[in-house]
Amino acid sequence: MSTCNTGPDFSSGFPAFVSAGDILTDLVRVPAPDGTPAHGDSHWRAHPGGAGWNVARAVARLGLPTACVGALGTDNFSDELWNASVAAGLDMRFMQRVAHPPLLAIVHQTHPPAYYFIGEQSADLAFDPAKLPEGWRAHAKWAHFGCISLVRQPLGETLATLAAELRAAGVKISFDPNYRNLMAHGYEPILRRMAALADLIKVSDEDLRMLFPNHSETEAIAAMRALNPAATLLVTRGAQAASLHTVDGEVIEAAPPRVEVADTVGAGDASIGGLLFSLMSTPQRTWRQHLAFALAAGAAACRRAGAHSPTLDEVVALLAD
Ligand SMILES: Nc1ncnc2c1ncn2[C@@H]1O[C@H](COP(=O)(O)OP(=O)(O)O)[C@@H](O)[C@H]1O
Numbered sequence: 001m002s003t004c005n006t007g008p009d010f011s012s013g014f015p016a017f018v019s020a021g022d023i024l025t026d027l028v029r030v031p032a033p034d035g036t037p038a039h040g041d042s043h044w045r046a047h048p049g050g051a052g053w054n055v056a057r058a059v060a061r062l063g064l065p066t067a068c069v070g071a072l073g074t075d076n077f078s079d080e081l082w083n084a085s086v087a088a089g090l091d092m093r094f095m096q097r098v099a100h101p102p103l104l105a106i107v108h109q110t111h112p113p114a115y116y117f118i119g120e121q122s123a124d125l126a127f128d129p130a131k132l133p134e135g136w137r138a139h140a141k142w143a144h145f146g147c148i149s150l151v152r153q154p155l156g157e158t159l160a161t162l163a164a165e166l167r168a169a170g171v172k173i174s175f176d177p178n179y180r181n182l183m184a185h186g187y188e189p190i191l192r193r194m195a196a197l198a199d200l201i202k203v204s205d206e207d208l209r210m211l212f213p214n215h216s217e218t219e220a221i222a223a224m225r226a227l228n229p230a231a232t233l234l235v236t237r238g239a240q241a242a243s244l245h246t247v248d249g250e251v252i253e254a255a256p257p258r259v260e261v262a263d264t265v266g267a268g269d270a271s272i273g274g275l276l277f278s279l280m281s282t283p284q285r286t287w288r289q290h291l292a293f294a295l296a297a298g299a300a301a302c303r304r305a306g307a308h309s310p311t312l313d314e315v316v317a318l319l320a321d
Pocket residue numbers: 203204205206236237238239242256257258259261264266267268269271294295296297298299300302
């Protein structure tokens with residue numbers, strides 16, 4: 001596997017951006033050609049994935065030195081994730097390998113999605129921050145957390161502690177809860193804890209409905225903001241207008257560019273990755289400009305099948321339209 005020759009150069013030190021946890025293999029059932037449910041053999045496709053891993057790839061592809069922080073196994077699926085991480089230009093000093101089974105997301109139906117996870121005592125859970133390369137924290141500017149890694153113990157506790165330590169050291173924290181069915185019970189404590197640490201929170205309209213089931217969207221946004229009024233909140237709504245709620249109470253709305261959609265897998269991850277890239281690479285931009293960049297990154301991800309990480313050129317081309 002060759003490394004991406006246009007990728008960031010890590011020779012000079014540690015990455016300014018890390019995305020922690022959430023690296024797994026999606027095993028997706030391939031529907032029968034006539035769309036009927038499988039009654040015998042079924043076909044499966046394995047995709048390297050995980051929301052956090054997608055965010056890492058998004059930022060790396062746009063052009064900033066990036067690491068995905070976590071642990072993989074020593075099996076075939078983990079080898080594929082490792083190779084795809086190398087190809088994405090991620091700093092591999094941050095990816096640990098342990099002789100435990102892989103974490104799999106079994107997506108046995110796609111319309112509507114139905115899934116469960118296989119990952120008892122799996123490799124991801126064994127991630128150990130003490131084994132990360134010495135001195136990296138001083139170079140980190142932003143760290144991203146979210147999704148199922150926060151509810152898989154002992155990993156969730158490890159990551160929440162890491163987030164608190166990074167924040168105390170001046171690293172900015174990004175958080176995308178990315179609702180999954182694992183969070184149906186007992187998610188509130190970690191939601192509160194991570195939201196309180198965050199400088200930036202991203203939720204989709206669907207996340208809001210699942211996290212605050214008895215609330216209108218306006219009430220859910222208010223509840224989310226109340227968890228940490230000092231965090232900027234990005235609310236995305238697929239092809240509909242997104243809103244950015246600043247710490248000054250300003251609400252900026254914008255629609256994503258219209259694109260021909262191959263699929264929307266990883267769109268949210270590309271949009272928060274795009275926002276983080278914009279904040280880190282061009283801090284002088286206004287919030288409206290950062291939002292436009294994020295939405296173009298999300299839309300660009302939809303133009304290609306799978307969790308496509310758009311290049312800077314792809315995003316800039318959409319912004320110019
Ligand atoms: N159908 C679409 N057309 C254009 N852009 C889209 C579409 N779906 C998603 N996006 C882009 O991806 C962003 C995140 O999508 P969304 O579906 O809200 O998040 P998530 O993937 O987390 O559910 C949107 O704000 C938009 O920029």
